[in-house]
Amino acid sequence: MLKRTLSVVLALAGVGAGSLIAATPAHAVAFRTTATSLNIRSDAYLASSVIKVLGGPVSVEVDCQKAGDTVTVTGRPATRWWAHLPAHNGYATVAYLDTPGDKLPGVPECTVNPNPPIGDVTLADVQAMFGSRIANPSLVQTGLPSLNQAMRDAQINTPYRKAAFLATLVHESRLEYNIREIGDTRLYGGRGYIQLTGDFNYGPAGRYFGIDLLGNPELARSLQWSAPIARWYWTVARSINPFADALQMGKVNAAIGYPAGAEDQRRCDSFKNAIRYLTGSVPSGITCTRPAALTADTSKLTRAQFDALAAR
Template sequence: MLHRVLRAALAIALAGTAGLIAATPAHAATYQTTASALNIRSDAYLSASVVKVLSGPTPVEVDCQKAGDSVTVGSRTTTWWAHLPAHNGYATVAYLNTPETKLPGVPECTVNPDPPIEDITLADVQAMFGSRIANPSLVQTGLPSLNQAMRDAQINTPRRQAAFLATLVHESRLEYNIREIGDTRKYGGRGYIQLTGDFNYGPAGKYFGIDLLNNPDLAMSLQWSAPIARWYWTVARNINPFADQLNMGKVNAAIGYPAGAEDQRRCDSFKNALRYLTGSVPSGIVCTRSKAYSGDTSELTRAEFDALGKAPGTVG
């Protein structure tokens, strides 16, 4: 464990600069916002936390822009978000006074790369989760594909790894081929993330170019179980930002089951994983959910789920 803690200490030291703009132009461009109650978010995602709400149209300085979630306003759709240094956050370009979908002449934001993260081993997950690892040989077999899925999903920090692994150990015991016990539904829970419902099997199959609706057992195959978990984490939902915020309440809501005692159990596993990966448990971990996230969110689209976290009357 010592090498993991030392590695994590380096990651934490570098992480303090990972979100900072590494190259800021000498003169920022000025634009006018075009909306009232415009959300300024901590990152270029609709699920990122709101750091400020601009009450009305106002001039803002933009020093760079980055690609993020798609936003449509009227006939214009853009994936570009403007960084507003004075407000320490991002606003979608859709609500700036430009007809362009990307701001002309404004550089893209650059950040320091994340430090390399080692692959997770069987010894690691056993140390994190103890007796929840009930079939070590099966877990070992699946780890190469699971580590690749984490790389593909940018699950590359201790917080993200801890949230992802804590979720999967409760969903499937980290066994790629598990079927939800007693669930005889055609589209019942399968695989690492217990994919459930035709509303998930259909889109996941379309994303990977496989027919999951007619071959649902592919969701618990060694080839597809981990990629499907990655798809759900990043495409069906956008969960990495919740892990970054230490908000396991939102992570659990995004997975899609009603609030209850299971939330605390998963949060405890998250803490155990963080303790192992970093040597300590940080303050500020959120284990509970707000009222908006307390119900069963499993059948919501990503847009519908993202809308739950938006304050009434705000945009962006």
């Protein structure tokens, strides 16, 4: 990202969205602000959005600092450093912190998040990720607006999360919102993106959305409800984003609710392909196998029961 040099004479301030921070240090250093009205920004650039205005002068805690736009204040050296204020989830320019230099002493530099948020996926994206598994491109294209909205709602917004979610759905439904599990004649058999299965899922999902899925299970594969139901399962029936963050694809597969077997590796391979496409490489540390406690069919477990097994 290019660094821009700007001069300011008013109390301007930093950035704050933790999207550019992979992990901040456990400690923080206290500094005093020098402005009566300090902008806390979503990133270390003057064009970044102001997420709050901090009155002052006050004491603030800083856990790391990063380079961004240069800020010049009368009587102070110009500085391109911005302090990350974890209590305010944003950044403030060092120009308005009580320190003699242009950089904060005793404060480490912020680390760059290797898994930053990314935008919506397109048909071309999923075709590149999964190749021939996208068997009906026009149908996939029709469903993508609702699927992207569901991912935004579920904060499935980083390469790892999107790779895990899309790899799961391409194996469940080929990313076709209206699919019915082939040969499954059960009343509450697999339907939709996530292949919702069982009255123990149709009932809670219907109550969550205020619709009668038990009385009208075909709603689970409608364009209106297929993607929201996938989001519900991913975040409410289970909490799967943390497994994706940790590259624990084995636990992702266990959370979907089928017994361990060869399918786990196939889905993990799709996960790796998606990450490679989204980031340019496959990170080390991907775990394709499940913990021993999660090798059986976990589909009927409550979220609390599943979480207890996953924590072992």
